[in-house]
Amino acid sequence: MAKQLKPFTRDEVAQHNKQGDLYVIIDSYVYDLSKFARLHPGGPGVLLDADVAGKDATTVFFAMHRHEVLLKPQYQRLKIGQITGEKQKIRTPQADDLSRVPYAEPMWLTPSFKTPYYKDSHRALQKAMRKFITEVVAPDGQACEENGKRPSPDVLRQMAENGMNHMRMGPGAHLHGKVLMGGAVKGEEFDYLHELVVNQELALCGARGYIDGCQGHMVIGLPPIMNYAKEPLRTKVMTEVLEGEKLLCLAITEAFAGSDVAGLRCRAVRAEDGSGWIINGTKKWITGGTNSDYFTVGARTGDHLTVFLVPRCEGVNTKQIKTSYGTTAGTSYVTFDNVKIPNENMIGPENDGLRVILANFNHERFMISCQTVRYARKAVEECLLWASQRSVSGKPLIAQPVIRQKLASMITKTEAAQAFLENIAYQMCQMDYKEQSKYLAGPIGFLKLNSSKILAEVADDAIMIFGGRGLTKTGMGRFIEQIHRTRKFDAILGGTEEVLGDLGVRQAMKHMPEDQRL
Numbered sequence: 001m002a003k004q005l006k007p008f009t010r011d012e013v014a015q016h017n018k019q020g021d022l023y024v025i026i027d028s029y030v031y032d033l034s035k036f037a038r039l040h041p042g043g044p045g046v047l048l049d050a051d052v053a054g055k056d057a058t059t060v061f062f063a064m065h066r067h068e069v070l071l072k073p074q075y076q077r078l079k080i081g082q083i084t085g086e087k088q089k090i091r092t093p094q095a096d097d098l099s100r101v102p103y104a105e106p107m108w109l110t111p112s113f114k115t116p117y118y119k120d121s122h123r124a125l126q127k128a129m130r131k132f133i134t135e136v137v138a139p140d141g142q143a144c145e146e147n148g149k150r151p152s153p154d155v156l157r158q159m160a161e162n163g164m165n166h167m168r169m170g171p172g173a174h175l176h177g178k179v180l181m182g183g184a185v186k187g188e189e190f191d192y193l194h195e196l197v198v199n200q201e202l203a204l205c206g207a208r209g210y211i212d213g214c215q216g217h218m219v220i221g222l223p224p225i226m227n228y229a230k231e232p233l234r235t236k237v238m239t240e241v242l243e244g245e246k247l248l249c250l251a252i253t254e255a256f257a258g259s260d261v262a263g264l265r266c267r268a269v270r271a272e273d274g275s276g277w278i279i280n281g282t283k284k285w286i287t288g289g290t291n292s293d294y295f296t297v298g299a300r301t302g303d304h305l306t307v308f309l310v311p312r313c314e315g316v317n318t319k320q321i322k323t324s325y326g327t328t329a330g331t332s333y334v335t336f337d338n339v340k341i342p343n344e345n346m347i348g349p350e351n352d353g354l355r356v357i358l359a360n361f362n363h364e365r366f367m368i369s370c371q372t373v374r375y376a377r378k379a380v381e382e383c384l385l386w387a388s389q390r391s392v393s394g395k396p397l398i399a400q401p402v403i404r405q406k407l408a409s410m411i412t413k414t415e416a417a418q419a420f421l422e423n424i425a426y427q428m429c430q431m432d433y434k435e436q437s438k439y440l441a442g443p444i445g446f447l448k449l450n451s452s453k454i455l456a457e458v459a460d461d462a463i464m465i466f467g468g469r470g471l472t473k474t475g476m477g478r479f480i481e482q483i484h485r486t487r488k489f490d491a492i493l494g495g496t497e498e499v500l501g502d503l504g505v506r507q508a509m510k511h512m513p514e515d516q517r518l
């Protein structure tokens with residue numbers, strides 16, 4: 001039952017202005033801080049200030065705290081009344097609300113703008129995703145970012161039940177007949193623009209490491225199994241992983257070789273009795289590795305590469321690697337010591353592993369780009385709000401031309417990146433897999449290169465707008481700190497900016513006409 005709030009006049013509140021008897025008004029509500037003052041993270045002194053104690057502290061409160069502080073149950077308890085005749089002005093958003101801050105949503109979600117790409121099913125999916133992310137995934141993500149723990153099994157279960165694992169693998173037969181996000185979209189009509197929506201909403205968790213540790217590893221590790229494993233292994237593993245019963249990750253990179261997959265050293269040799277393969281070697285930076293039950297492994301077979309599915313078994317060990325985006329991502333160092341696996345766990349043809357691995361890169365880069373561009377937009381929203389509510393020398397920050405210049409740069413880069421992303425998603429919808437490989441490897445490489453470059457620039461501007469708060473893991477600037485700290489993951493994972501730029505130009509050269517001169 002909602003707590004009964006007592007009516008107050010401002011004069012009555014003003015009587016409670018000393019240690020042990022301390023009220024303040026925030027957004028028309030009266031808070032009793034008498035006992036809380038000595039526990040206040042900002043110290044009791046600031047609350048006893050003559051301009052705060054017994055007074056309206058709305059402006060100073062929102063200069064120091066994020067709105068969500070007031071929504072926490074432990075602080076809600078401090079709310080005892082409301083000023084008679086006054087109403088709350090600052091709105092608490094509902095879980096599936098769109099932001100009304102300019103540029104905080106992509107244009108297709110902004111009233112008055114039209115879109116050639118999105119249909120009703122994209123809108124229904126976006127709404128259902130926003131609610132699910134806000135209510136279920138983001139709170140877990142924020143907690144795990146702080147405590148470094150793996151994503152909660154209950155959240156992973158709910159994601160699987162809603163078909164999120166299926167959707168994150170992109171369009172295809174695996175979605176047919178599936179109920180997705182309570183029926184928001186039919187599996188048969190799910191396309192890459194739906195997938196874009198799923199990934200962009202997921203990014204709103206504001207927890208970069210958590211999202212990678214929360215089945216990001218499945219998105220990159222499962223395609224070789226889906227596309228190349230033999231039955232019955234294929235269906236068994238796909239079902240276990242998509243239904244959330246088991247976790248799977250991609251184990252390709254090594255301390256010896258990163259983007260250069262042809263330089264891997266981990267080796268697989270046939271067992272002497274012909275009963276299977278023996279794998280020896282190491283893998284590094286394996287996202288989700290610490291928690292995974294299955295590893296999709298690239299190993300040398302003679303002078304070539306072959307892909308294997310390795311279950312967690314004797315000889316498989318994982319060790320946590322501490323990266324700058326936190327241990328919740330489950331990043332690990334993996335060792336294989338005489339690991340024996342059966343013949344049927346070879347994925348795709350022997351010695352053709354490079355093709356099996358490379359086949360998935362376009363999709364991985366598309367997924368990363370969707371999220372990268374959404375982080376940039378999140379930074380835009382945070383900065384627009386902060387610059388409007390933060391006062392410096394009696395004026396809001398936004399009154400400074402230099403701040404407006406930074407915001408202009410952030411907004412234009414984000415809008416251009418989103419337009420590029422949507423165009424690529426549309427092209428993907430029009431092409432089959434073969435055409436995508438032929439025509440889109442270069443453009444998708446450029447897309448990811450552009451997305452991570454603009455994110456870095458946007459994050460740099462955002463930090464300068466937030467100042468010291470942008471360097472602080474808690475409080476007002478915590479999303480900006482996190483976006484800035486983790487931006488290089490987008491620039492490196494799935495192919496570095498340099499590799500992708502080179503790839504894009506080399507792909508373009510394949511289509512260069514020989515009969516043209518300046």
Ligand code: HEM
Binds near residue numbers: 031060
């Ligand atoms: C309902 C009343 C209040 C609650 C529940 C509250 C709660 C908090 C919390 C949780 C923090 C830690 C910052 C964070 O991580 O978000 C904090 C910091 C702080 N609070 Fe409050 N606070 C209240 C009222 C006020 C008021 C009226 C002032 C007025 C000056 C104030 C000044 C500060 C300051 C200066 C900090 C440190 C900010 C920083 O580190 O940047 N607080 N408060």
